[in-house]
Amino acid sequence: xxxxxxxxxxxxxxxxxxxxxxxxxxxxxxxxxxxxxxxxxxxxxxxxxxxxxxxxxxxxxxxxxxxxxxxxxxxxxxxxxxxxxxxxxxxxxxxxxxxxxxxxxxxxxxxxxxxxxxxxxxxxxxxxxxxxxxxxxxxxxxxxxxxxxxxxxxxxxxxxxxxxxxxxxxxxxxxxxxxxxxxxxxxxxxxxxxxxxxxxxxxxxxxxxxxxxxxxxxxxxxxxxxxxxxxxxxxxxxxxxxxxxxxxxxxxxxxxxxxxxxxxxxxxxxxxxxxxxxxxxxxxxxxxxxxxxxxxxxxxxxxxxxxxxxxxxxxxxxxxxxxxxxxxxxxxxxxxxxxxxxxxxxxxxxxxxxxxxxxxxxxxxxxxxxxxxxxxxxxxxxxxxxxxxxxxxxxxxxxxxxxxxxxxxxxxxxxxxxxxxxxxxxxxxxxxxxxxxxxxxxxxxxxxxxxxxxxxxxxxxxxxxxxxxxxxxxxxxxxxxxxxxxxxxxxxxxxxxxxxxxxxxxxxxxxxxxxxxxxx
Amino acid sequence: xxxxxxxxxxxxxxxxxxxxxxxxxxxxxxxxxxxxxxxxxxxxxxxxxxxxxxxxxxxxxxxxxxxxxxxxxxxxxxxxxxxxxxxxxxxxxxxxxxxxxxxxxxxxxxxxxxxxxxxxxxxxxxxxxxxxxxxxxxxxxxxxxxxxxxxxxxxxxxxxxxxxxxxxxxxxxxxxxxxxxxxxxxxxxxxxxxxxxxxxxxxxxxxxxxxxxxxxxxxxxxxxxxxxxxxxxxxxxxxxxxxxxxxxxxxxxxxxxxxxxxxxxxxxxxxxxxxxxxxxxxxxxxxxxxxxxxxxxxxxxxxxxxxxxxxxxxxxxxxxxxxxxxxxxxxxxxxxx
Numbered sequence: 141x142x143x144x145x146x147x148x149x150x151x152x153x154x155x156x157x158x159x160x161x162x163x164x165x166x167x168x169x170x171x172x173x174x175x176x177x178x179x180x181x182x183x184x185x186x187x188x189x190x191x192x193x194x195x196x197x198x199x200x201x202x203x204x205x206x207x208x209x210x211x212x213x214x215x216x217x218x219x220x221x222x223x224x225x226x227x228x229x230x231x232x233x234x235x236x237x238x239x240x241x242x243x244x245x246x247x248x249x250x251x252x253x254x255x256x257x258x259x260x261x262x263x264x265x266x267x268x269x270x271x272x273x274x275x276x277x278x279x280x281x282x283x284x285x286x287x288x289x290x291x292x293x294x295x296x297x298x299x300x301x302x303x304x305x306x307x308x309x310x311x312x313x314x315x316x317x318x319x320x321x322x323x324x325x326x327x328x329x330x331x332x333x334x335x336x337x338x339x340x341x342x343x344x345x346x347x348x349x350x351x352x353x354x355x356x357x358x359x360x361x362x363x364x365x366x367x368x369x370x371x372x373x374x375x376x377x378x379x380x381x382x383x384x385x386x387x388x389x390x391x392x393x394x395x396x397x398x399x400x401x402x403x404x405x406x407x408x409x410x411x412x413x414x415x416x417x418x419x420x421x422x423x424x425x426x427x428x429x430x431x432x433x434x435x436x437x438x439x440x441x442x443x444x445x446x447x448x449x450x451x452x453x454x455x456x457x458x459x460x461x462x463x464x465x466x467x468x469x470x471x472x473x474x475x476x477x478x479x480x481x482x483x484x485x486x487x488x489x490x491x492x493x494x495x496x497x498x499x500x501x502x503x504x505x506x507x508x509x510x511x512x513x514x515x516x517x518x519x520x521x522x523x524x525x526x527x528x529x530x531x532x533x534x535x536x537x538x539x540x541x542x543x544x545x546x547x548x549x550x551x552x553x554x555x556x557x558x559x560x561x562x563x564x565x566x567x568x569x570x571x572x573x574x575x576x577x578x579x580x581x582x583x584x585x586x587x588x589x590x591x592x593x594x595x596x597x598x599x600x601x602x603x604x605x606x607x608x609x610x611x612x613x614x615x616x617x618x619x620x621x622x623x624x625x626x627x628x629x630x631x632x633x634x635x636x637x638x639x640x641x642x643x644x645x646x647x648x649x650x651x652x653x654x655x656x657x658x659x660x
Numbered sequence: 661x662x663x664x665x666x667x668x669x670x671x672x673x674x675x676x677x678x679x680x681x682x683x684x685x686x687x688x689x690x691x692x693x694x695x696x697x698x699x700x701x702x703x704x705x706x707x708x709x710x711x712x713x714x715x716x717x718x719x720x721x722x723x724x725x726x727x728x729x730x731x732x733x734x735x736x737x738x739x740x741x742x743x744x745x746x747x748x749x750x751x752x753x754x755x756x757x758x759x760x761x762x763x764x765x766x767x768x769x770x771x772x773x774x775x776x777x778x779x780x781x782x783x784x785x786x787x788x789x790x791x792x793x794x795x796x797x798x799x800x801x802x803x804x805x806x807x808x809x810x811x812x813x814x815x816x817x818x819x820x821x822x823x824x825x826x827x828x829x830x831x832x833x834x835x836x837x838x839x840x841x842x843x844x845x846x847x848x849x850x851x852x853x854x855x856x857x858x859x860x861x862x863x864x865x866x867x868x869x870x871x872x873x874x875x876x877x878x879x880x881x882x883x884x885x886x887x888x889x890x891x892x893x894x895x896x897x898x899x900x901x902x903x904x905x906x907x908x909x910x911x912x913x914x915x916x917x918x919x920x921x922x923x924x925x926x927x928x929x930x931x932x933x934x935x936x937x938x939x940x941x942x943x944x945x946x947x948x949x950x951x952x953x954x955x956x957x958x959x960x961x962x963x964x965x966x967x968x969x970x971x972x973x974x975x976x977x978x979x980x981x982x983x984x985x986x987x988x989x990x991x992x993x994x995x996x997x
Contacts, residue, residue: 454881474883486881495875497941506871508883510864517864561882 146171146343147192147210147223147313152201154187154367161187162198163367171311174335174344176358178351180387180608184367185347189315192345193225194218216245222309224299226316232291232298234284239266241283242298246306269301270294273334289327292319293334300338314338315345318440320353332357349439351380363387384641396585397613399634401592403431405616410569410600411482413451414469416460420446421624424460428569428600433591435615435632436604439647443624444604445487448573451602452477452484464569478509480569483562487573487604489551493558496547500537501528503546504560511565531560536586552583559590569600576610588614608640620646694986695935695950698979702954706961713964720841724834724911726956727849730949732904732920733927734856735785735897737948740931741860742890743873743940744799746897748788749927751810753920756781756905758814761823761915770829777906778899784810785898789891799894807924815917822916825909834910845907852900857946866944869893873940929980930955954979 145168154162162184169175179185190196192203194212203210205221212218215225232241239262243250250258266279275293277286286294296319303312320328335344335357348354354361361378363370363386370386407430416424421443428434438444449455451462453472461469464480477484486492494503505512505524512520512527528542535556539549546554555575562570572591576584591614595601605611611618612632620628620643628646630638706713732749739746756777764773788806792799834845860866868889871879879886904923909915934951936943958979962972 454883475885478883484881492877492881495871495878495941498870498874502867502870505867506878506882506884508885513864513867519862519864519867521862 145169146311148204150202152191152198154198161367165369167362169313169343171343172339173359174346174357176354176361177345177347178354178383178387179364183364185364189225189317192223192315222303222312224303224312224314226295226299226319232283232295236283237280238277238283239263239279242266242302249306269297269305273297289323292323293327293330300342304341311342313343317347320348320350351383384644397588398592399613401596402616402634403595405429405432407431411462411464413462414460416450416457418446418450418457421450424626426619426626428602430598430600431595432616433595433601433603433614435611435618436602436621437611437618437643437647438621442621444621445573448571448604452482452571454484475508481567482569483567484571485558485573485575487577489554494546494554497545499543499545500540500557501525501542503557504528504531504564507561527564531564535560552579555579567599571602573604574606608643612637622649695933698983699950699953702957706957710964713961716841720843722956722960723846724843726952727845728904728908729926729930729956730849730952731852732901732923733930733948733952734852734945735900736927737931737936737945738869738893739897740936740938741873741940741943742869742893747803747924748807748810749897749901750920750923751807752781752784752898752901753905753923755784755810755814756902757909757915757919758817760906760909761825762817764825764827764830768827770827771833773830774833774906777902781898781902782895786891786895789894793887793890818917820917822914824914830910831913834907845911848907853949860945870941926955933980933983
């Protein structure tokens with residue numbers, strides 16, 4: 141192994157709205173090295189990748205590329221210098237042909253008079269690159285004819301070989317952000333072989349939640365936690381158990397989640413679901429009780445969020461039924477859910493939660509019920525303002541005034557506005573999808589306290605979350621989803637909380653002993 | 661200025677902050693003041709340039725012209741406010757105008773012709789809305805299609821020529837002067853504008869229009885009956901076009917093939933220049949009055965100055981583009997990551 145680092149990260153720090161996301165991070169990546177980067181959601185992985193690719197600028201610290209200062213201010217600039225990235229979302233244009241996608245933004249190299257393309261040359265070169273990678277793809281076909289995982293491989297090839305062949309960069313650095321999350325088994329093998337082959341020509345930073353893959357592929361593994369590098373391990377000295385404990389090994393404070401205030405699951409059922417099927421989930425049966433927090437956990441794409449929207453009737457379900465307060469079994473329907481006192485808080489706050497340009501009042505009153513209008517449809521503007529003032533005080537929504545645009549509030553305060561939308565209504569069940577995502581620590585604690593207050597007054601809560609500690613700390617019971625199915629429901633009473641390692645074990649697919657643990 | 665401030669506080673300008681100072685600065689930033697300034701500037705300019713502009717006779721004529729445009733825009737403002745577009749307003753005006761004359765010639769229904777036109781317009785608008793909301797076709801395409809359908813059908817009805825009617829009662833609805841020197845059509849327009857402003861700012865329908873335009877995804881998530889209200893908005897647009905069609909016909913004494921032709925450009929121009937964003941969620945009917953005044957002043961004043969028709973078109977187009985260019989809030993394109 142060479143000891144001259146290709147890319148060196150020194151003392152990088154970054155804060156968003158006062159919350160430290162990266163704190164004095166140091167890293168070195170050598171040529172031909174595969175560096176595994178792991179950590180929980182929110183550990184700072186994405187921000188680090190964003191900094192390396194010029195999408196976000198660090199507050200402090202230096203980046204060195206071949207010992208020269210490297211301060212990209214845009215993704216294009218980073219890519220020109222040889223740092224490119226495969227994004228979680230695909231960045232291929234499906235209607236273009238494969239070779240056109242491969243050379244997207246590099247067309248100038250193949251043109252005469254800047255406009256007329258030398259297509260033959262493009263196709264030959266592209267086919268050579270793809271064959272070299274062993275993909276078995278005809279570059280003249282439209283990109284959309286290939287499967288999602290094939291396209292994912294194409295993206296990796298584009299990120300890796302195009303800089304080498306077109307820009308003449310000897311050793312590009314490729315950042316892979318969960319590249320295998322959407323690959324099927326066969327293509328996963330192709331991906332592993334591809335990575336092995338490309339290793340001679342490039343360096344990789346490999347981010348994944350699948351620890352076994354990270355162990356298999358990486359030369360070195362860096363564990364990130366709360367924005368700091370906890371440990372750097374050489375490939376030989378790590379195993380899955382060690383990585384787990386390093387990732388989550390923070391002391392768990394039971395009072396942080398007010399575990400003593402858990403209400404348990406003995407009171408009457410508020411919502412039941414039976415054999416519910418929809419896009420992304422199937423055959424789900426569950427019941428949530430008054431005052432209970434039912435946590436829903438699972439890997440990304442396990443169907444958690446889809447289930448939340450399906451239960452509320454926000455997205456149409458295919459089959460199966462729900463019933464509220466022991467009433468009739470019905471297909472979920474949003475207007476019925478509202479009438480029965482259900483509220484839903486989406487994960488994508490700025491897209492689905494609030495209208496950023498609208499004032500606090502409007503965002504709070506926005507729901508398809510008659511809370512703020514008379515039977516004749518006349519809007520109660522005064523009531524709206526009074527309620528907003530009350531909620532701002534009650535939830536301590538800082539720097540908010542009723543008529544201030546929500547855009548001007550921080551993430552945490554925006555989320556409180558969304559909470560207030562349902563708190564000012566007589567809500568009996570609240571479905572929360574990642575309610576503390578992108579929320580600063582202070583607001584987080586306040587949101588937890590609010591949830592406890594709600595359950596104390598008998599409100600049932602379904603808490604869908606990617607944050608393990610939150611899932612374990614807040615829930616009375618935890619449902620685990622795997623590939624769209626609710627496979628397990630685990631008890632999480634205050635004195636007998638499951639551990640994070642146990643949780644991850646339950647979430648990972650393909651473990652045989654799961655069926656034995658399945659609860660009735 | 662006080663009117664502008666009042667509308668900001670009552671929710672007309674959603675981004676307005678509390679307190680007079682910050683409210684004013686917010687209005688300045690979003691460019692809400694600009695259309696008002698343009699109206700004043702045009703008024704002063706034409707008053708100085710041509711002596712016949714500031715006369716009672718011209719004011720009466722101007723009111724008649726502006727009223728048809730304002731009524732036709734009242735419903736369309738809601739459609740644009742909710743992020744869609746209705747290109748067929750002019751065609752619905754033509755269609756209902758033509759049908760009203762035919763109906764009047766069939767039997768003298770007098771003032772009921774007005775009701776007939778409104779109902780017909782509502783039906784046409786509901787058709788637009790239903791195809792848009794349930795067929796999930798962009799409103800631009802739907803109303804481009806119905807623009808052609810309604811126009812063709814109306815020309816068929818008129819057999820390509822201007823049809824006169826003979827009903828004094830109906831005629832007086834528009835040109836009678838309940839208030840001296842003010843044609844009745846202007847009373848319809850002002851009353852209609854007041855009512856729609858109230859609907860926009862004080863009712864559930866109005867709030868839902870803002871919500872759907874400002875964040876359709878959020879509106880769906882919180883359970884607003886989005887599609888139903890989309891149909892309502894197009895139905896309202898049709899109803900107002902029907903009213904405008906009948907009153908314009910009454911004012912002119914006939915319905916001809918060119919009725920409503922200038923409304924395609926003028927209605928969209930008035931709404932957008934007034935400050936309702938084509939992206940939806942910003943603006944409102946109350947602003948459309950200003951846009952209508954701008955368009956009407958331009959049409960009228962340039963005519964009086966003897967500017968030729970072609971140059972007028974160029975100037976009007978420039979004013980529309982420049983006004984929107986300056987007043988649109990580019991900050992909205994900023995994406996918070």
